[in-house]
Amino acid sequence: MTLPSDLKDRFPLLSQIVNGHEIVYLDSAASSQKPDCVIDAMNNYYETINANVHRGAYEIAAQATEEMEQARRRIASFIGCQSPHEVVFTKNATESFNLIARSWGGSNLSEGDAVLITDMEHHANIVPWQILSAEKGFEIRWLPLTPDGLLDLDQLDQLLDGVKMVSVTAMSNVLGTLNPVSEIAERAHAAGALVAVDGSQYVPHLPTDIQELQADLLCFTGHKMCGPTGIGVLWGREELLDSMPPFLGGGEMILDVRRDGFTPNELPHKFEAGTPPIAEIIGLGAAVDFLDSLGMENVRQHEIALTDYALRSLNDRYGDEIVIHGPSDPLQRGGVISLEYRDVHPHDLSQVLDQRGICIRAGHHCAKPLMKELGVVATSRASMYLYNDESDVDALVDSLESAGEMFAL
Amino acid sequence: MTLPSDLKDRFPLLSQIVNGHEIVYLDSAASSQKPDCVIDAMNNYYETINANVHRGAYEIAAQATEEMEQARRRIASFIGCQSPHEVVFTKNATESFNLIARSWGGSNLSEGDAVLITDMEHHANIVPWQILSAEKGFEIRWLPLTPDGLLDLDQLDQLLDGVKMVSVTAMSNVLGTLNPVSEIAERAHAAGALVAVDGSQYVPHLPTDIQELQADLLCFTGHKMCGPTGIGVLWGREELLDSMPPFLGGGEMILDVRRDGFTPNELPHKFEAGTPPIAEIIGLGAAVDFLDSLGMENVRQHEIALTDYALRSLNDRYGDEIVIHGPSDPLQRGGVISLEYRDVHPHDLSQVLDQRGICIRAGHHCAKPLMKELGVVATSRASMYLYNDESDVDALVDSLESAGEMFAL
Amino acid sequence: MSGLEELYKEIILDHYRNPRHRGELDCPPAHKTEGFNPLCGDEVSLTFLIEEGSIKELRIAGQGCSISQASASMMAAAIQEKSIEEVRDLTREFKAMMSIHEETMTNADQESASAAALTLGDLEALKGVVKFPVRIKCATLSWNTLLTGLDDLDT
Amino acid sequence: MSGLEELYKEIILDHYRNPRHRGELDCPPAHKTEGFNPLCGDEVSLTFLIEEGSIKELRIAGQGCSISQASASMMAAAIQEKSIEEVRDLTREFKAMMSIHEETMTNADQESASAAALTLGDLEALKGVVKFPVRIKCATLSWNTLLTGLDDLDT
């Protein structure tokens, strides 16, 4: 089985003309495009059953609630979770990490404790811990990388001493590296630590099974997986989520409110304060349906082949003039390609590509500590998804040269 | 000037048939319907310029950023704010209050301090303070109501002693009461307290001018004002927001991240961690454009007239059989009508109305302390917006009787 | 109004209008347990007397809609004099009937729901509630509250 | 590629390829100030020497794209030997040129921008940046960083 070849037709944006060229969208690691069915699902909500959920006894409110909860069940099953109430909706992966840090961390971490993260984390899995650490005085430890951009697991066990939480990305949004989460989880658990996983780049691109990952908590974000903006997910083991105090307070998350205090609601509502992102949840439900219909194994195979093609094309054409960060083996990485081309600054490179309709991202990719490790302030990053094909890669490869002519010093 | 009479045609949902009847939507206090232009604006984003913002140098990313920031400027001007960077986007009003409590409260409140709220607050303006108070040990004080559902301002000054923050709703979502925010603000400021205002029910229905309100902080939520779900607003005075520490940590809200800590970004980004609800911000921008085009003064006049009609119709028809909470003068209230009809439980009442396509809400309306003051566990609430007309009120009035036949004890 | 009639069966309206076992028992010797429906604010307060592992008597206080009141009243009638184990089984069976989505039941729930030989009897009248998902919490409120009360006995 | 040529005028590329005033001055007697572009990670570090209320000398270190490097280089050339007040005026004028939305300027900014008789000269070449809003921060980075440095002098 492979992906249908006319997949681009399902994504309205991909037929746009930009600066006179058909768009070549290579920034899916920042945000993916949306298929028609996701847009339709949200329109359908707004046009036929728009109402607040979990409250109204009337028909459209009941339908809205049912569609939202059905989306929760689909999203749960998409990550291999049997208990939909373990799926908590947030506004993005960033909020999911803040929830973990504030709720679990706030009640479990104090001086003398440590949280282990890695040198390749996104700011979303760094700053929430830093904010809390400034209050609580625990230590943040960093698992370093090997020269080829993998986590240096040789150092793991010794770094685990005194660690209560290991929070690690399943796939780097800069290097593309796929990390051995289940192995890390086993060793962390053996050392008495819990494991939170950043699935923001992983869940959209690979078949995900929380049993296999062996994680205790998993964060991901809707807009990178064919879903809308404004919706993120936190999955957690029931006993763990049950043991955590509420994060945001307000409507929906309470069983009772008295002047002298409140009683929190059950999972998942305990963590869902206020009117939820209803349309967005329904949109994300449609997105995982779409992905399921393609088959995540097929998505992964497509991206392996395309990544392989891209790495070979870039290296063949540019040799020493190009540096590509991260693992060279397509099986060890996703379709995120951070590169440096001669000494062209990423901003200038992406500006030149933009003139040809090619969208790539230039910057620190919200991973400044990693940038420092790599010894750069920014990289140019091309990232691929299920709708990309070899012609997109060819456009990228062909265009680097003209940027070099203009900007190489 | 009045509102156009064909306004319902602009709202796709309002042509739905429910249980064989044309829908009569009277639950706008829970969530409003969305006009076509709001839905179109979001579709347009997803279909033509979908990209992550504030990052990519390429064309569609720049356009997405520009559309989002343009929406911020429109929303700012909608509330009379000259400085768009004082407008912070959250996921809903609930998050806005949690931001205030955690960020301002977390760094300003401790034992011996007090926060003054009122007996008519929504849980969103209660629970965040209770969560924080359990940590910090400050006192939460409650401004009581008069028998006709107004705030008892006679008690204000004495309650202000030792208070650092007054957090009050501009309009009750249960009683409809419009509160004299600017008078409260003057007295609070004179006593050295700051003032946060819950505009969730006010901003959608009345012309709003932050200068006039004299508040320091204002929270409101998109889905109640013709906008999408998943988007809320916190407005705050620049100096105040500047003095507050970040709330959520992650991407976008930083200037720099090092291993040993981070430097927060400028306003408004400091408070906007992670990928923002881009489509939702653009949708809310379209919603305030729509409201502006109608004129908020016209919206208010329409609702005064309709509320007057509804109060008279209900009282004339049912006399002693009905109790309507809140002020009886339509000029002192919005179009939110909480009622008790004979001894029919609100759930049963709304279920019977639903069979006629009439949507009202039954419950505690996330205001349990107020319910306790009113001596009820729940009320039936009909709430009106710009698209409602007298025929909607007539349908409601006509249908109460059949509920009474079935359920009155 | 066929939808409404399916929900509000005559027997339900009868229990609503004439609730059985209203009131409160003295605690002790009775045990007390309280529950809320977070969606609408309904509250139920149950007092019950355990004798030799059976529920000797149960009384209901609190306020609620026709569905929650009728369900509580029917529950009280159904469990009087039953052993704690039987009550737990019946509760599981009732909740299984009220459950729209199998996923939300644990495996243990499902097995015992099908294995239990108990009959729901009059309680079957509440089956129509499943078509009105927001009302399911009304129907299960008293049952969940009783379960919590029984669990508390063990601790 | 007309869009690109509007952005990357020849004089900009010249300043990028041959940046003026690179390096660092000893602190003290010089003052040091650093800035980040949070969007791309670019960093600029300025050292400058004040003598009798004027900027005697300024040196630029750090990394960045053609726009941020060229803007810094042109800024250094433009402010050398200018009084602090003149530098502030020029900065206001430059930022006004870089400002797409009047709302984001305070009234004071606007007045002085139009009142100031200073000419931007070569700096006008950067005007094309306004059409590429994400790059505005590149162009203003060194200017904002210098402003912060001047503000710090007062405290």
Ligand SMILES: Cc1ncc(COP(=O)(O)O)c(C=O)c1O
């Ligand atoms: C007065 C009031 N405040 C706050 C809220 C909370 O709004 P949201 O649920 O969108 O956060 C609501 C609505 O539910 C409300 O009516």
Ligand SMILES: Cc1ncc(COP(=O)(O)O)c(C=O)c1O
């Ligand atoms: C690895 C990783 N983690 C977390 C995030 C944060 O996602 P969001 O901005 O949607 O919260 C991102 C994307 O920006 C990411 O790539």
